[in-house]
Amino acid sequence: MPRMIFVNLPVADVATATAFYEAIGFEKNEAFSNAQASAMVWSDTIHVMLLDHDFYATFTDKRIIDARTESGVLMCLSFDEREAVDDIHRKAVAAGGREMRAIEDQGVMYGGAFDDPDGHGWETLWMDVNAATGSPAEQSDVG
Structure with missing residues (x-):
């Protein structure tokens, strides 16, 4: 398996975020997507996981920043x-x-x-x- 990077991003609305990333050229991988998350593919080695805030919070005990201001x-x-x-x-x-x-x-x-x-x-x-x-x-x- 090649080395890959998966960027996990907390998003307010998975559907809205998914539509944005599809519009700029990412492809949604349905096999790893659901109502809480969308797996977005940029290339064979770069993937972006769009996770709703509640789901993202299960991976960290840190406060989720507001990326609009921080x-x-x-x-x-x-x-x-x-x-x-x-x-x-x-x-x-x-x-x-x-x-x-x-x-x-x-x-x-x-x-x-x-x-x-x-x-x-x-x-x-x-x-x-x-x-x-x-x-x-x-x-x-x-x-």
Whole structure:
């Protein structure tokens, strides 16, 4: 089994959160979803579990923060092209998210950040790895 990451997020409403994540490109895994939780798949190795507050609370004895006013984690999604960064920002805002930081073009890096409806922050990033690391450029369509 490959190494995987499962990000567990407390959400106020599982159905609303699920609709948001589907709108920005995640796929719901029905086999691991129910009224209390939705298993959302980004890639073969990255999954986000959307858990209603009561269910999330069964995994921790800590207070659940209000991600709209406090930050506990900031996640980042990477993309193969700049246009994909633009696309997910448009989809996030249209689906009820909030642009947290406008997209910035820093030459070798391009990205911004948005919040989901519950306030969980997602950064977005496209990077020209060869230029950023000083590696010799390979033939590619990146640019």
